[in-house]
Amino acid sequence: AVARRRRQKAAGRGKRGPPAALLSPPSSEDEAPEEVSFGVAKEAAETQRKLVGEAVRRHRELLREKRRRRQELFAEQKKRKLLPEALLQELAAAPTDRTDCLVLSVVLGSITMLQGFTSLYLTRSKGNYTAVCLKDQSITGLHQQLAKDFLNTHLYGPDANRAQANDFFSLENKKNPVKKAAVQFVDKSWGEYKQLCRYYFMHMW
Amino acid sequence: MGEFEVHRVRFFGLVPAGVRCLACQPRGGRLALARTDGAVEVYNFAANYFQEKVIPGHETRSVEALCWAAGDRLFGAGLSGEITEYDLALLCVARSVDGCGGPIWSMAANSSGTQLAIGCEDGSVKLFQVVPGGIQFERNLDRRKGRILCLSWHPSDTHIAAGSIDFLRVFDVCSGQTVQRIMVNYHVLKVRRECIVWSIAFLSSGTVITSDSFGRVQFWDWQRGTLMESHTVSTSAVLSLAVSEKEDSIIVGTSTGATYQFQLLPVKMGSLEKRWVRTKPFQHHTHDVRAVAHSSTALISGGLDAQLVIRPLMEKMQKKGYDAALRKFTFPHRRLVSCARKARLLLFQFSQHLELWRLGSTDETGKDGEVLPLCRMPEHLVQLKSKGPEHIYCSCVSPCGSWVAYSTASRFHLYRVQYEGDGVSIKKVPKVPKLLLPAYQLQFSSDSGSLFVASARGSVHVLQLLEPGGCKHLHTFRPPSGSPEAVYLLASSADGHWLAAVGGDWAIHIYDLKCFKHHCTVPTYSCAVTALAIHPITNNLVIAYSDQQLFEFSIPEKQYTAWSRMVQNCGLHRVWLERDSPITHITFNPKNPSHILLHDIYMFCVLDKSLPLPDNSALLMNQSTLKQLPETARQRQLHAFKICKKFQPLLFADLLDENCLVMVERPIMDIKTQLPLPIQQKKFGT
Numbered sequence: 001a002v003a004r005r006r007r008q009k010a011a012g013r014g015k016r017g018p019p020a021a022l023l024s025p026p027s028s029e030d031e032a033p034e035e036v037s038f039g040v041a042k043e044a045a046e047t048q049r050k051l052v053g054e055a056v057r058r059h060r061e062l063l064r065e066k067r068r069r070r071q072e073l074f075a076e077q078k079k080r081k082l083l084p085e086a087l088l089q090e091l092a093a094a095p096t097d098r099t100d101c102l103v104l105s106v107v108l109g110s111i112t113m114l115q116g117f118t119s120l121y122l123t124r125s126k127g128n129y130t131a132v133c134l135k136d137q138s139i140t141g142l143h144q145q146l147a148k149d150f151l152n153t154h155l156y157g158p159d160a161n162r163a164q165a166n167d168f169f170s171l172e173n174k175k176n177p178v179k180k181a182a183v184q185f186v187d188k189s190w191g192e193y194k195q196l197c198r199y200y201f202m203h204m205w
Numbered sequence: 206m207g208e209f210e211v212h213r214v215r216f217f218g219l220v221p222a223g224v225r226c227l228a229c230q231p232r233g234g235r236l237a238l239a240r241t242d243g244a245v246e247v248y249n250f251a252a253n254y255f256q257e258k259v260i261p262g263h264e265t266r267s268v269e270a271l272c273w274a275a276g277d278r279l280f281g282a283g284l285s286g287e288i289t290e291y292d293l294a295l296l297c298v299a300r301s302v303d304g305c306g307g308p309i310w311s312m313a314a315n316s317s318g319t320q321l322a323i324g325c326e327d328g329s330v331k332l333f334q335v336v337p338g339g340i341q342f343e344r345n346l347d348r349r350k351g352r353i354l355c356l357s358w359h360p361s362d363t364h365i366a367a368g369s370i371d372f373l374r375v376f377d378v379c380s381g382q383t384v385q386r387i388m389v390n391y392h393v394l395k396v397r398r399e400c401i402v403w404s405i406a407f408l409s410s411g412t413v414i415t416s417d418s419f420g421r422v423q424f425w426d427w428q429r430g431t432l433m434e435s436h437t438v439s440t441s442a443v444l445s446l447a448v449s450e451k452e453d454s455i456i457v458g459t460s461t462g463a464t465y466q467f468q469l470l471p472v473k474m475g476s477l478e479k480r481w482v483r484t485k486p487f488q489h490h491t492h493d494v495r496a497v498a499h500s501s502t503a504l505i506s507g508g509l510d511a512q513l514v515i516r517p518l519m520e521k522m523q524k525k526g527y528d529a530a531l532r533k534f535t536f537p538h539r540r541l542v543s544c545a546r547k548a549r550l551l552l553f554q555f556s557q558h559l560e561l562w563r564l565g566s567t568d569e570t571g572k573d574g575e576v577l578p579l580c581r582m583p584e585h586l587v588q589l590k591s592k593g594p595e596h597i598y599c600s601c602v603s604p605c606g607s608w609v610a611y612s613t614a615s616r617f618h619l620y621r622v623q624y625e626g627d628g629v630s631i632k633k634v635p636k637v638p639k640l641l642l643p644a645y646q647l648q649f650s651s652d653s654g655s656l657f658v659a660s661a662r663g664s665v666h667v668l669q670l671l672e673p674g675g676c677k678h679l680h681t682f683r684p685p686s687g688s689p690e691a692v693y694l695l696a697s698s699a700d701g702h703w704l705a706a707v708g709g710d711w712a713i714h715i716y717d718l719k720c721f722k723h724h725c726t727v728p729t730y731s732c733a734v735t736a737l738a739i740h741p742i743t744n745n746l747v748i749a750y751s752d753q754q755l756f757e758f759s760i761p762e763k764q765y766t767a768w769s770r771m772v773q774n775c776g777l778h779r780v781w782l783e784r785d786s787p788i789t790h791i792t793f794n795p796k797n798p799s800h801i802l803l804h805d806i807y808m809f810c811v812l813d814k815s816l817p818l819p820d821n822s823a824l825l826m827n828q829s830t831l832k833q834l835p836e837t838a839r840q841r842q843l844h845a846f847k848i849c850k851k852f853q854p855l856l857f858a859d860l861l862d863e864n865c866l867v868m869v870e871r872p873i874m875d876i877k878t879q880l881p882l883p884i885q886q887k888k889f890g891t
Contacts, residue, residue, distance in 0.1 A: 140307075144267075144284045147308040147326055150352070154401055154418060154442075155460070155493065156882065161441065163885035165878040168491070171886055197565060197583045200211040202866070203573040204811055204847045205831035205839060 055158045062153060066146075073142060207797075207811070212564050212867040213852060216583065217542065217553045219871050220879045221535060222262070224507025226271035226281070227447075227498040231318070236498065237279050238507060239268035242556055244596065245281060245291055250500070252733045254515060255751035255787060256538035258709065260296050261614070262556060264594030270312035274321060274335045282309040282323055288333065288340060294689045294709065295661050296598075296645065297614050302340055306331055311355045315362040322346075322365055324353025330367055330376060346381045349374065357407040366413045366427065368402030373415055375427045385427050389417060404446040406455070416443035416457055422467065424481060436483055438465050441884050445506075447499040454518075455481070456504045458494025461884045463487065464506045489514040489533065492883045509881055511535055527783040535854070535873065536806055538735060538751075538787050539693075542857035542869050548606030548624075549861060550586070551869065556596040559611060561587040561622070561629075564867060573832070586629045589620070599659075603649035608670060610656060612644035619656070621674035638678035640666055648695040651741075655679070655718075657695050663688030663708045665695065665716070682706070682716045685723050694734055699741035699795075703760050707734045713748065715760055725763045730756070735787035742798050749788035749803060753781060755812075768814050775818050780825040781846065784808070789857075796863040804858040809868065811847040819844040826850065 156162055163171075222242035229236055236248040243266030247258040267283040274280055279291045286308055292299035306325025313322055314335075321333045321340060329348040333340045351369035358365055364384070365376045375385040390400035401418040408414065412433065413425040420439035425432055441460035448455050455467040466485040472478045490508035498505040502521040506514050515532040522529040541554040553560040565583040591597055591613055600611035609620045609631070619634040646659035649670075656676070658666040663684040669677045682704070690709025697704050703724065704716045711734060713727035732750040739746050745766055746758045755777065757769035765773075786806035794800045801812040808826075819825055826848045831839050852858070857869040 140286060143286070143307045143326060147284045147310075147352075154399075159398060160460075161885045162882035164882065165880070168883045168886065169874065169877060197216060197579070198213045199565075199567040199577040199579060200213055201571040201573060201575045201577055202209045202211045202849070202851075203832075204207050204209065204849065205828055205843070 059158045062149070062157070066149060069142065069146060069149075073139075076139065207864070208570075209864055209866045210567065210570070210577070211852075212861070212865070214551070214562075214564070214583070214867060214869045215872065215875070216562065216585075217551075217560075217856060217869050217871055218875075219536075219541065219553070219555065219856070220876050221511035221537070222556070223492065223509035223511050223880070224496050224513055226268055227496040227505060227507050227513075228271045228273055228279075229498045229500050229505070230273045230277065231450075233273070233277060236500075236505065237271050237273065238496075238513060239271045239281055240511075241267075241509070242596065243268055243283075244556075245271070245279070247279075247293065248513075249733065249751075252751045253753070253787075254532055254534070255733045255735065256534070257733050258293055258296060259537065259539070260291055260298075261596035261598050263596060263614075264557075269308075269310050270323075272312055272314045272321070274314040274318040276318060278335065280312065280314075280321060280340075282312040284308040284310075286325075288312065288321065288323065290339070294691065296691055297643065300339055302333070302342075304331060305342075310353060311367075313356050313358055313365075315358045316360050317362065320362075322356055322358065324356045324367055326352045328352060328369070330356060330365060332378075344381065346376045346378070347383045349383065349386075354402060355405045357405045357413075359407045359411075360409040364407065364427075366405050366407040368405040368415055370399050370401055373402055373405065373413065373425070375413065385430055387425060387427070387430050389415060389423065390419070401442070403442060403444045404457075406446055406448045408448065408452050410452070414446060414448070414455065416446045418442040420459065422446070422455075422457055422465075422483075434481055436467070436481070438483060439463065444493060444495050445497040447497045447505075449499040450501060454499060456497045456499050456506065458490075458497045458506050458508075460493045461886065462490035462492055462494060462508055462510070464489065464494055464497065464504065466504060487516065489516070489531075491877060492880055510877065510883075511880070530783070530785075532785060534786075535876075536786075536856060536871070538789065540789050540857060543601045544857070544859045544861075544867065545602045545604050545606035546859065546861050547604055550602060550606045551857075551867070552600060552602035552609060554597055554600040554611070557591050559587075559589040559591075559597070559600050559609065560585060561589070561602065561609065564861075587622070587631050589631070591618075592616075598643045598645060599647050601647040601649055601656075603653040603656075603670075604651055605653040608649060608653060608656070610647050610649075612642060612647065612658075614643045617642055617644055617658075619676055632674055634674050634676055637676050638666075638668060640678070645691045645693050646695050648697055650697050650701055651699045652701060655701075657697060657704060659692035659695050659706065661691045663690065663692060663706075663710075663712075663714070665692055665704065665706045667704075667718070667721075680721045682714075682721070682723065684708070684712065684714050684726075688712065694737055696737045696739050696746070698739040698744050698760070700744070703739060703744060705737055705739060705746055705760075707737065713737070713746075715746070724760070727756075727758050728765075730754070736789055736791045736803065738791035738793065740793050740798070741795050747791050747801055749791060751787050753777065753784055753788075772818065775820070778819050778823075778825045778846070779821050790859070792859055794860055794863060802858070802860055804855055806855055807850060807853045809849045809852060809855060809858045809866075813845050813847065816843055816845040819846060 222240035243262030311324035492510040595613035
């Protein structure tokens with residue numbers, strides 16, 4: 001039974017004919033489909049496969065990037081939560097009746113190890129600890145980037161069905177009652193740089 | 206009348222930024238608009254939809270939501286995580302408050318305008334009190350996972366509906382608790398993608414309307430948590446949604462550029478049961494419509510194609526007239542080009558840089574409509590990049606071409622330009638006088654010896670330009686009774702005697718430059734001034750208003766001229782008054798003192814005061830007819846308005862010398878090909 005199915009599949013593959021994109025509209029159903037050379041059909045299928053492959057690759061890259069950024073964000077947050085290793089070791093080793101000054105100097109010393117922070121506010125309070133407030137610029141930027149990525153993925157990502165400007169506006173030309181050529185070919189008479197400036201003679205009455 | 210050599214220029218590569226947010230001022234007749242580059246604009250409906258205020262953008266500013274609160278205060282919020290209040294008199298950011306929730310996706314004011322709710326990236330909805338002088342954090346509502354992309358207050362201010370990814374939530378404002386949570390992608394088969402709720406509205410009946418990334422507009426009963434109606438309007442996302450004040454009409458905008466109107470209509474004639482029906486489809490845009498608004502008489506949409514479209518609703522119009530016409534705005538209502546006539550230079554203003562070009566030339570003449578061969582190409586002389594993230598407010602080049610000035614929100618720059626043979630060198634003028642910035646308009650005097658700087662509170666600074674490259678503050682003019690608004694238009698006379706200035710309050714003040722005194726004020730008119738210029742010989746001030754009216758005021762005599770009174774008595778031609786875009790530049794021909802040259806986006810006109818005015822029965826645009834008539838018949842049909850519509854969209858037109866015009870066009874297609882990608886539109890068979 002498996003062998004039969006395999007043979008059927010093989011037979012079906014051969015009967016499939018040229019890719020669907022090259023078939024003419026079904027309005028002429030009783031006519032045979034358009035004759036398309038094997039070479040052209042093969043090329044079209046290749047390009048399709050390449051485009052899809054690229055889109056999938058890009059999507060995978062995007063997800064990878066997102067995952068990497070998330071990991072970075074979590075690592076940063078974790079780093080901030082824990083006090084530096086040196087300090088922890090120091091505190092663990094120090095006896096409980098140590099003076100404030102030593103703890104303060106240890107905290108100050110280890111603050112230089114923390115990276116990516118721009119402003120620093122130190123407040124002394126009771127007990128043998130010091131509260132420190134840090135305004136973190138890098139996290140704001142990262143959040144903004146994640147937000148922008150979200151927008152880009154959903155508006156311009158692989159599911160978004162976007163068209164190149166040339167294709168989109170050429171479609172307008174072809175839909176018009178008076179058909180025109182594709183956009184990049186229209187008004188070629190102006191030439192490259194000459195397109196930008198022309199001199200007319202004008203008479204006003 | 207005249208033969209002209211026309212320099213038709215298309216190398217101004219202006220790409221206006223897309224429209225991102227729209228907000229109708231409740232009971233105010235104004236529309237606030239935010240663009241993708243952070244610029245904020247205000248349009249005045251009563252002044253013929255004139256773009257009366259522009260606050261330029263900023264590199265780091267992204268505006269995701271815009272709303273009016275406390276009457277006439279304008280607030281914006283974006284991905285930087287801050288709530289910004291805009292100062293509409295000083296045209297700058299008044300203050301910013303950190304929302305503390307990460308990027309802000311949405312913001313809405315309650316119906317009394319006393320509170321702002323923001324939807325944040327971290328999934329929280331935060332409430333702020335609008336107080337005099339700023340806003341104050343009030344409290345957080347219940348926070349759950351999922352960024353809040355859109356939110357809407359119930360008209361009674363008791364509840365807030367918020368849209369997220371795959372869910373919509375309803376909060377009780379008093380307790381702050383989530384009282385309902387509805388899954389929005391429940392009804393989609395084979396769901397593998399997330400359903401993004403892009404916009405939401407809360408009706409007083411308790412219906413919550415959502416628009417999502419699957420192209421659906423859905424109506425929910427929030428208390429029962431059920432879907433009442435679902436309409437699939439598009440295969441692409443429906444990005445924006447707005448409800449009319451009466452709650453009987455909705456406009457939605459999609460990614461394909463299509464907009465749709467839904468109306469609440471009775472099921473049968475005379476039946477009490479009503480249903481939402483998709484009534485009118487529109488395709489005014491080519492790119493994503495990320496912002497829509499619904500005024501009492503019109504559907505308004507803004508797209509990433511940089512167009513603002515205002516579609517009056519026929520059933521709301523009292524009479525069929527120009528009021529009911531569709532309005533489409535792509536270009537700003539102010540000049541972005543200045544011209545050094547003698548030096549044949551053009552200065553183009555972009556949002557973050559300036560370009561100085563020298564025009565080419567031709568030696569030939571020809572017949573009407575003929576293209577003449579170039580003998581020298583135009584040259585891109587200098588590109589001046591603005592330092593810093595702020596966008597440019599205004600710029601100007603002196604008539605001799607030796608000075609270039611521009612201003613951003615916090616900096617004013619003046620440059621000396623030297624021409625050595627074919628080369629150009631540009632040197633910054635150090636130590637410019639300290640002025641209150643920004644400058645809203647810059648204008649050099651006709652002898653290139655002074656620079657006039659339009660400033661806040663109606664004041665204008667006069668700076669004297671010194672050789673070889675210096676600048677001194679001479680005087681500051683202020684209107685006699687003060688003004689809270691900034692000056693946005695300037696005009697100076699050719700003889701250096703007079704200076705005219707228009708402020709945001711629409712009052713035109715004329716100052717005497719010889720004795721540094723206020724000379725007179727032009728009688729107030731009920732509309733905004735869009736352009737003004739002083740005649741080089743008669744010192745008559747010609748004024749164009751946003752309702753397309755034209756006035757001529759004699760400065761020495763301090764009264765309107767006889768010609769102006771005649772124009773007002775006869776009335777301007779109906780076709781003239783029904784033009785869609787404002788006049789942005791007025792200039793004169795010194796060799797033909799009776800001529801006034803003016804233009805808008807779609808036409809260039811030479812107004813000949815010595816010819817009779819056309820009445821409504823005559824053809825206004827009659828140049829092509831006149832061309833074909835024999836001489837005697839032509840003389841009988843000549844009238845004052847000589848209009849040419851060959852060059853459009855026209856950003857700037859000026860007379861270089863008595864027979865030479867320059868026209869700066871910006872073809873729409875050149876802009877469209879540089880915008881973000883549009884949605885693919887399949888046409889069967891292509």
